[in-house]
Amino acid sequence: MNWASVFYFLGTDVPLQALVWVIVALGVFVAFKVLGVADMSVDALFPFSAILSLLLINLGVPSILALLIAVIASMGVGFINSALHVYLKIDPLLAGIIVMIALYTPNLLMAKGTISLASGKSTIFIGLNSLFHNMIASKIFLMAIICLAILILAYWFFGTELGLSLRASGKNSSMSKANGINTNGMYILGLVISSALIGLAGGLYGQLNTYSTNDSGRGSIVIGLAIIFLGEVIFGNKSFKFSLLSLLVASIIYWLILDIIQILPDFSTTYLNLTKAIFITLIVCVYELKKTAKKKLSIRKALIIKEEN
């Protein structure tokens, strides 16, 4: 491995991974942070969409349409997930787990272990490559455009009346109801949006790799949460707009560190998992420490204000 290879690898692998996983992080963000729901279905929903996207292409569906259908199917899954809680009163955590288990069968039926892009078929990236004639550049370019579009869309949406009421619903349902917000409706909308994002990421992932296994989503939630926490640790929690931006930067930093660890000689085979675990634990610990410090600070602030009054 020489320097040229190192930089080329980091320069291509980091953006590709970071751009896919920032969409996952955004989906996890909407569920975990905005709605306040621990949605466990992510790990199964991600490969569901990847596999579906590839299956549809293999069946002759144009790649963009295949991606779209995979996203809509994911939204359907999100709806079922939320309906389990809203209509059947099932605990949100349990509902997500039920969906995760339920998705196992369709994933298996569709992929039969591993699904590959059939020869002669094309993905949205292969399609673009006919213009650029450089596969990696095509992938990074298209992913960058999609990511940017999604982030801008997210920023816009959560600044609208509807988006604000979704955020309110997740943070304080009593106050939201008192202000005329249909919190059940918001819950459903939130999970559908979250699932759409996970589905988009999964569908893109499947087309990026041209293959997917049942298992390719394992660990998605952890990566998503790690990116969210890393973003908050590094950039704080100043505003919503900032949080979105920090997701992108955190995703890049996360993959940069992971990829660097991975190419260090001897590290990758023996210590990779341990190092990853330590890395993620560190992120979460610092995040929690910051939260406690912030709490103490705001209590002190409140006491000072009280004294002044």
Add this chain to the structure above:
Amino acid sequence: MIELKNIVKDFDSANSINHVLKGLNLKINDKDFITVIGSNGSGKSTLLNIIAGSFPPTSGQIIFDGEDVTKTKEHQRAHLIGRVFQDPNTGTIGDISIQENLAIALKRGEKRTLRWALKKEYNDIYVRQLKPLNLGLETRLGDKISSLSGGQRQSVTLLMAVLKKPKLLLLDEHTAALDPKTSKKIMALTEKLIEDNGLTAMMITHNMKDAIRYGNRLIMISEGRIIADIRKDKKDKLTIDDLYAQFDKAEKTED
């Protein structure tokens, strides 16, 4: 005019049924400012929650200007009601800015669309409402609510409750969690807002003095029933001892 007809509320517990409200009747006239007192467990908070729609009554009706809203959900009748909770943290969202909180209240009862929530024009409305408070909040629209004190938060919650004129303002011991000085300020603000906006209001309070001093009508609730409904002239002449006497009388009648 708001009418409560024969409100009964039973709560099922493990071995028994708890009859909290036992056929309560009340007619609230426009511009009434009713103070509500009663011992713990008498059903005051339950009554407020039922009016707001947090949960339905076991039987009975709630009618707003001829419209029966008994079967509607809380968020569906929110356009009629402004609410201030006892806990300053319940009425606002600490993580987001004053401006964003007010934006949520501004659209109470309206359909939430994809229009931008923080339009510049709305800021004028917020500033106009915040300025008279003399808390300097109008210059801090972008600050997070969590940076405010409890009293400031309740002020904001009050404003949010009347930002869109409600048919009924519900105040559930909204000064109970505040220190006496701040409490006084909030009560003064409450009175002013009700007067300036010509609001109909119902205020639960533990403070007998406040119950006598504020409002034009005083209701005493005991064991799920209204045992006294005292109007303005008689109300002004009341003393705290009078109220205690009423409670004793009611208890003796129950036994």
Add this chain to the structure above:
Amino acid sequence: MKKQLTIFGLAAMCSSLVSLSGCGNSLKQIGILQVITHDALGADRQGFIDQLEKEGFKDGENISIKLQIPEGDSPTETSMANSLALSSDLVFGIATSSSLALKKAVSDLGASTPVLYSAVTDPVAAGLITSSTDHGNVVGTSDAGPTAKNIDLFTQFSSIDKIGILYNTAEQNSIIQKNEAQAECDVKGITLIDGGVTAQNEIASSLNSMIAQGIKGLFIPTDNTVAAAMVSIKETVIANKIITICADAAATKNGGSLGYSVDYYTLGQTTGKMAAKILNGTDPSTIECSLSDSFPLELNSDFFTATGISVPAAIQAEAEAD
């Protein structure tokens, strides 16, 4: 403060990359991507490396081998494939997903780096190759097991009319073998009970359920999940005297009765032979992809001693010969 710490951390990481630049460029770089740590896959890899050495390619002398194991984590597998594809003159994928990852990584670079694969049961179905003669720069060995021979083994023991099969429903290789087993059982008139699981912790209950349904034999294909749990399966099958035929020699040793296995070490050697040819200048597209042709019979005498079941003489003889 936090920002400074982060930059510091990154800088420290980067400085240790300096050691990488010291790698020699005159050595041929061989990148190996093995999906998960596992006896069979490890044997495959060792066979590959040993064969290369036999043919004059020694790690550190004229080749440099870099091994990466993503332990089943998909995004890590993708990154590792990308980095190996970038820095290697020849890459070798062990198991289906790793091979696919390498193939894609090489293709994305627009390169024609030879991609070797092994331990893939059906490379055509997996999308690795179009056929054993039409495959471009991708070539390797399949571990399609001797399922027919193994099912036939059951008939050597008295009155086994019902057998169960334990496998991970998510492993494509296992599904292929299960279908083969089903076909063989249909021909031989044996009832096959499907004991598919999705995770290791389901194995015990699946096995018990099949025993309750009256199985007299158990077939375990080459399956990574079940192979890892053989030690716990061992006691149950001995206690219930269930002839357990494993397609993986290591599994037989760890708790099975007997079985024709794919010898992964030999498989690795065959792949190593292909790699040596390519390193010596042969065009990979001219090399034919191969199946394993060596199926030694592994016998676990402990099982037969513990259960008191006698081993047919012919089988005993064959096992000793291997």
